[in-house]
Amino acid sequence: MRTTTVGELRILLPDLDPEDLDSASDLTDDLSDAIVEDASWRGAELKDVRIRSSRITGADLSESTWEAGTLSGCEVTRTDFSGATLSGVTIERCAVTGSRFTGARLTDIRVKDVLFEGCRFDYATLSRVAAAGAVAFVDCVLTDATWSACRLPDTVLRSCQLARLELDSCHLHGADLRGNSLHDLKASLGNLHGTTLDEDQLSDITHLAVTELNLTVRRR
Template sequence: MRTTTVGDLRILLPDLDPDDLDTISDPTGDLSDAIIEDASWRGAAFDDIGIRGSRLTGADLSESTWEAGVIFGCEITRTDFSGTTLSGMSIERCAVTGSRLTGTRFTDVRLKDVLFEGCRFDYATLTRVAAAGAVAFVDCVLTDATWSSCRLPDTVLRSCQLARLELDSCHLQGADLRGNSLHDLKTGLGNLRGVTLHEDQLPDLTQLAVQDLNLTVRKR
C-alpha cells in the first residue's frame, strides 16, 4: 500500500506495476489495468465509464464530457482536462500531477484519497464537490476559480495560488490552509469556519473580515 502525507493528512495512492498494464488507445468501454500515453480524445463524451488501475500520461481530454462513472486507483500525469465537464463522477485513490484543468467544470463529484499536485485549476468551477476521504492540493494554481456549495472538510491546500478564488456556501471545517496567501481571496468569513491557519496569515484574514463586515477603519 503506497501512501503520502501532506500536512497532517495521510493519503492512499495508487500502487501500479507497469508490467501488469496493457497499452490502450481506444477509450470505448471500461479501461482497467491500462497504460494510455499521448492519446487525443479531445471533445469525447464518456457516459458511465470506469477507469481503474491505469496510468494516463500526456493525454488530451480537453473539452470532453464525463457523465457519471468512476476513476479509481489511477496515476494521471501531464494530461489536459481544460474545458472539460465532469458530472456525477467518483474519483478515488488517484494521483493527478502536472495536469491542466483550466476552466474545467466539476458538478456533484465525489473525491476520496486524491492528490492534485502541480495542477492548474484557474477559472475552474467546482459545484457540490464533496470529499469522502483525504484530499490535497499541492503547488496548484486556483486563481479565478469558483467553489460553490462544496463540502471539503479536512482538505489540505499547500503552496497554492488562491488569488480571486471565490468560495460560496462551502463547508471547509478542519481544512488546512497553511502555506498559502489569502490575499485577494473572494469569500465571506463563514466559508472559513473551522479552518487551520498559520499566524502569518492573520493580516490577510483581518483584511477579509474588514471586507466581509463592510467595516470602516480609520487611523484616528
C-alpha cells in the first residue's frame, strides 16, 4: 500500500504491480488482481459484484446499475460512469482519476481511503454517502451537483469547481474546504458547520449568509 497526503489528510491507497495482474475484459461477480483496459460495460446490471486489487483504465460503465458489492484496493482511470446508478456499494482504498460521473446517482455509498482526482461529478446526485475514513476530492468538477444527507466529516476538497453545488442536510464537520470558491454554493450555513476555511473565503460565507437570511444591505 502507498499513501498520499491532501492538506492534513493522509489517505491509504493501493500500490498495484502490473506484473501481478492478469488481463481481463469480462465483469464477473468477483474480479480480483486484474488489469482491464477499454472494456465496454455500458448499461450493465451489476449486483453484489466485488472488484478487488485491480487496475481499470478507459472502461465504459455509463448508464449502468450497480447494486451492493465492493470496489476495494483499485486504481480506476479515465472510466465513464455517466448516468450510472450505484447503490449500497462500498469503495475502499481506491484512487479514482480522470473519471466521469456526470449525471450519476450514488446512494447509500460507503467510502474509506478514497481519492477522487480530476473527476467530473457535474449534475450528479449523492444521497446518504458516508465516509468511514479519509476521502478527498482534488481538481474535481462538482458544478450543479446535489449532495443530500451525506456524512462526509474530515473530507478534503481542493481546487474543485463548486458552482451551484447544492448541499442539503449534510454533515461536513471537520471538512477542509480551503482553496475552493464557495460563492455560488446552494446551501444553508448549517451544512458548513465545523468546516475549515481560509480568509479569502470569508466574503463567500458572507454572501451565503446574506442570501440565507434574506438580508437587505444598504449604504448609509
